[in-house]
Amino acid sequence: MKQLLTFSLFICMFSGAMSQQNCYWFKHNGDMKRYEACLATEKAAGHYQFTKEFQQAFDNAIKIDPTWGYPYRAKSVSYLKSGDFINWKKLMDKAVEYDTLSYLPYRAGCRFQFFRDYKGAIEDLLLLKKVTNNEMGYTPNGQYHLDIVLALCYKATGRSEEAIEVILERFKDDSYDIGIFDYIHLGVLYLEKGNYNNAIELFKKQEKFNDLAENRFYKALAYKALRQKENCLQNLKAAKELYQNNLKIHDPYQEPMDKIYLSTIERELGEK
Template sequence: MKQLLTFSLFICMFSGAMSQQNCYWFKHNGDMKRYEACIEAEKAGAYYQFSKEYHEVYDRVIEMDPTWAVPYRAKSVSYLKAGDFINWKKLMDKAVEYDTLSYLPYRAGCRFQFFRDYKGAIEDLLLLKKVTNNEMGYTPNGQYHLDIVLALCYKATGRSEEAIEVIFERFKDDSYEVGIFDYIHLGVLYLEKGEYNKAIEYLKKQEKFNDLAENRFYIAMAYKALQQKGSCLQNLKASKELYQNNLKMHDPYQEPMDKIYLSTIERGLSEN
């Protein structure tokens, strides 16, 4: 259910991000250049996002109002979907230049989520912390707070201590609602550090909050390291059952960090 809600949130946010601006707002405020560019941009809705005609519309919009961030972002999406990081980033850099607060979180989230550009995402996120007074918000699909993304980028670049510190700093915020995978990632960080009891502590919190195949698998690995074979096997069996019931880490567009597969669980069972 929580994963369904997350996916629904993604659809709403993505649709909202791609919808047209209220052109008459620009006219109301006397910005006729942007109003006319906005009216032109509405024509893109008649074309397929990957088509030449779609991009030609936004090329005309950029000529009409080259400091408007929206057409750069709109053109970038087809490159994102195609996995063309170079052209996507050129366009997103322009969008961020002209509307930093709106598009820097999006660029950071995409660099992490779709391109695994962890160093670039860290640069964006640290800048975002400064310009938002540490209120960075969430990834485009709503799955992660951007502080958790920063932590995962630190983890991916070998900075595990900083990753743990960032996660706990976010947890200190009483208004923060723990994300659907947060405790898994924290538990794995401790597991990788060899702090097995702490790993179990946070993976069990995940179990109570949102029990998934991954947290049971990693609990099993912690028990294995502690030479508690019975607990290891018990959690491997639970992991397999959860996986077969589709209770596992999932993202419709990419594979989350720390995700495991049925073959991994079955190998663990055969070895134990």
């Protein structure tokens, strides 16, 4: 329950960080240029992000105060949604240039999650480690700590040993709440390296914490490699049942790493 509350909290925190700015705060602090720019962004209200009116509102804000990161980030969203990485990144680079702490975590998370730009995400995350003294925070949706994202990027670029080291180091922090998929990802890393017993132990921890179809499926593969047929079959059946009950790794916007499908489970079960 604690982990789920933390997950919800970070979603709320992120939503607040990306919401409409309080223009009167700038006026209160005597920053009239930013106050005027902020008022210009309010004209985007009620307009869809792909419309001319929405984009022009933020273009006008940038003309008034070209050193404010917020309108660059706001304009970038439509490019993110359309999959236009080049224009999205141009705008996000500006946002990060003018407000590194606010927007570098967002850029890193999006590069990982939506564009599969693992090398770029690694660069962002290593920079973020430096500027935050290793307190990077979480992805835009609160699903992963950014250390876990760094580990998954290492895995995607063939650096599995470094991936394992990063996750284990994060786990050493007593204040860290284990993420909803963390044990699965670490278990799969061990599984892929042939360290089946360590993998099984992690899948057992995941089972107690947040049992999912992927967890049971990969646990079955570990038992299969150890030639424990009964345990393998038992976990494959559990994986299928969990999957059919919609208890699986899920992201509404993209395919998460280590996700499986019902056909994959059925193939292992020898079903047609």
